[in-house]
Amino acid sequence: MGAGLEGWDDPAEPAGPAEPAGLAEPAGPAEPASLATTTGPAEPTGLATTAGPAEPASLATTTGPAEPASLATAAGPTEPTGPAEPPGLAEPIEPASATSPTSHTGSTGLAEPTGLAEPIEPAGLTGSVEPTGLAEPIAPAGLTGSADPTGPAKPIEPAGLTGSAEPTGLAKPIEPTSPTGSAEPTSSAKLIDPTCPTSPTAPTKPPTPPRPRRLLRRFVLGLVLLLVLPVASAAVALRLAYGGEPGSGAHSRGRDAVWLGHAWVDGRKGDADVTALARRLRSTGIRDLYVHAGPLEHDGTLPDSAYPKARWLIGAVHEAAPGVRVQAWLGDELATESPDGMRLERAATRTAIVASTRRVLAAGFDGVHFDLEPLHSGDAHYLGLLDALHRTTEAAGVPLSVAAHQIDPLPALHTVAGALTGHPKWWSREYFGQVARRVDQIAVMSYDTATPLPSLYGGYVARQTALALDATPESTDLLMGLPFFHETKPGHLAYAETVPAAVRGVRLGLSRADADRVRFGVALYVDFAATEADWAAYREGWVTPG
Structure with a gap:
């Protein structure tokens, strides 16, 4: 799905096995009795899964990203037969476009491992989510809100909605420098001066010139010394x-x-x-x-x-x-x-x-x-x-x-x-x-x-x-x-x-x-x-x- 969340009303359905009962997917966002389901990629509560092949009943499956309670979540479909990448070693993979085959519903989010990788916010975001200690999903381009990583997966509002979920952890916004800039991969978020897109730090201010009052004081002091010293x-x-x-x-x-x-x-x-x-x-x-x-x-x-x-x-x-x-x-x-x-x-x-x-x-x-x-x-x-x-x-x-x-x-x-x-x-x-x-x-x-x-x-x-x-x-x-x-x-x-x-x-x-x-x-x-x-x-x- 692109920046405008194409296919929101008509999501593409893969030809894989049918989903388990109780998790039927409606035309719009539907919420099961136990876990919320969105039209974007869903994050499991246990291991990383996607809306591809069917998963056991113990693992929640959605068509969008679901946030984990403890481990990282992949931004696209799960790898069907390969072993899951261990936490701490996963590298974020940026999709080529909104319609990349690696994305089931057009999500542009990237999976981030726990411990090392930090989220990188794509150009055009109006807000960002900072990791709370574990890997968190990065919202798709055009979203005005962010997912709350503290609970089960919640629906992600499409572009144009005014509401946004606020993280309850330690997340702090990282302000983008420009449409072509990139987030600074540091352990703590820093605010970057938007007026200086090529430098992460603000330029050093020139020395403040002496104020007129200071010059007057110096002149008076010099005059006093000129008069007082000879007299003394x-x-x-x-x-x-x-x-x-x-x-x-x-x-x-x-x-x-x-x-x-x-x-x-x-x-x-x-x-x-x-x-x-x-x-x-x-x-x-x-x-x-x-x-x-x-x-x-x-x-x-x-x-x-x-x-x-x-x-x-x-x-x-x-x-x-x-x-x-x-x-x-x-x-x-x-x-x-x-x-x-x-x-x-x-x-x-x-x-x-x-x-x-x-x-x-x-x-x-x-x-x-x-x-x-x-x-x-x-x-x-x-x-x-x-x-x-x-x-x-x-x-x-x-x-x-x-x-x-x-x-x-x-x-x-x-x-x-x-x-x-x-x-x-x-x-x-x-x-x-x-x-x-x-x-x-x-x-x-x-x-x-x-x-x-x-x-x-x-x-x-x-x-x-x-x-x-x-x-x-x-x-x-x-x-x-x-x-x-x-x-x-x-x-x-x-x-x-x-x-x-x-x-x-x-x-x-x-x-x-x-x-x-x-x-x-x-x-x-x-x-x-x-x-x-x-x-x-x-x-x-x-x-x-x-």
């Missing part, structure tokens, strides 16, 4: 610079200075204030007072009205504190980082600054101290101005002093800071030296460092002191600034930038770089913000260190 390394270096003990010769040389506010020249201070100032100065090493007489106008001019009490102050200080010099502190904001401010690139502005210097010296000041900010490293116009100013002060026999920016802690750091923030805070070592050689006195503004701890700030000051000593000629007075103010703002933490930490840093730097430098001191910024604790820390740590 710098912190360790500054802490190490703060270690150790300063040399015994690291103390005041009597060349210190202090910045004083504008109140000393505008009439707010009187004789009593001068007397108190002189009394304080006696226990210090201060020789120069930078008295605020400005600020300069953006065009470089300075009216006399800016310092009306200058002559009185100069005379009072000379009388109360002989040997102390009163210098005019002049300054302005430069237009280097904003559109407003003084422009040194203008020759007229530089000329006006020189003229203003002559006027303050004519008022009796003992020198002039300039503080122009923010002044970028490499500014040639500033160097030209200093040359002109030094000729003026030298002719008057007084010192020219300037406030200076800090020196690059790392090479070209001012360039990096300028590119990232627009504020190149530091000067290069070379530019610092160029400025120092053009003046008589240079005071480093060694505060506003943004360091978070006193130890780190002290280590930073120690490093700045060593750098400045290396860049400043011995003919120029070098002063290191001390923070006598307590304002907390961006770039300055009052709890970290303390006078004790700064004094210790200055002493450490001096001891390591040039312990015998004579023209050296400190400058205190600023008198109107200082506390008694600041003055005490300066005296005890620098003037008379224990």
Whole structure:
């Protein structure tokens, strides 16, 4: 019988002996009193039989396959005279076609021995039966159901029926790969990917590419490391610079200075204030007072009205504190980082600054101290101005002093800071030296460092002191600034930038770089913000260190 179960209504009857009574075969499927009979090949309950020659009454005979309870069943007619093939050695024989002479009713099933052979499902099946330990029949092509191997033979539904018998044993379906594929003869069933007919296993998946979120995490981590590692390394270096003990010769040389506010020249201070100032100065090493007489106008001019009490102050200080010099502190904001401010690139502005210097010296000041900010490293116009100013002060026999920016802690750091923030805070070592050689006195503004701890700030000051000593000629007075103010703002933490930490840093730097430098001191910024604790820390740590 073919895939459409031809001859279902008119099965071919062989010319062999008649079947025993009680097993008459109807035109359709008939079921005897004891055993079910189908129109397909029947399986015996004992040994393999077919619907050919008659069998004894003890063996059930059908016209279709019958499933055994224990042994294998042949898919076609039984061999009439030959001995039955022993279990375990039978090889499945695939019929040539649905009308093969080996098939009585057109069955395409193959007999499978017990133990070794596994069923092979023909192409086109929609389901398959897996052996339960013993050989089982393979359903004909086109069947939608499968025989239950656990009991007597049951009728097999023709193609098109919706019902199917479900095995109760260990049978599992083996999914066909394609109409031309074959089942894999293994001891256990495997599911085969239908999308890969030439391979029993699914292809290896390619590695999953990194997700955008993972890439973002890696980028952030790299950025953090890029920022954190240099900062951490710098912190360790500054802490190490703060270690150790300063040399015994690291103390005041009597060349210190202090910045004083504008109140000393505008009439707010009187004789009593001068007397108190002189009394304080006696226990210090201060020789120069930078008295605020400005600020300069953006065009470089300075009216006399800016310092009306200058002559009185100069005379009072000379009388109360002989040997102390009163210098005019002049300054302005430069237009280097904003559109407003003084422009040194203008020759007229530089000329006006020189003229203003002559006027303050004519008022009796003992020198002039300039503080122009923010002044970028490499500014040639500033160097030209200093040359002109030094000729003026030298002719008057007084010192020219300037406030200076800090020196690059790392090479070209001012360039990096300028590119990232627009504020190149530091000067290069070379530019610092160029400025120092053009003046008589240079005071480093060694505060506003943004360091978070006193130890780190002290280590930073120690490093700045060593750098400045290396860049400043011995003919120029070098002063290191001390923070006598307590304002907390961006770039300055009052709890970290303390006078004790700064004094210790200055002493450490001096001891390591040039312990015998004579023209050296400190400058205190600023008198109107200082506390008694600041003055005490300066005296005890620098003037008379224990």
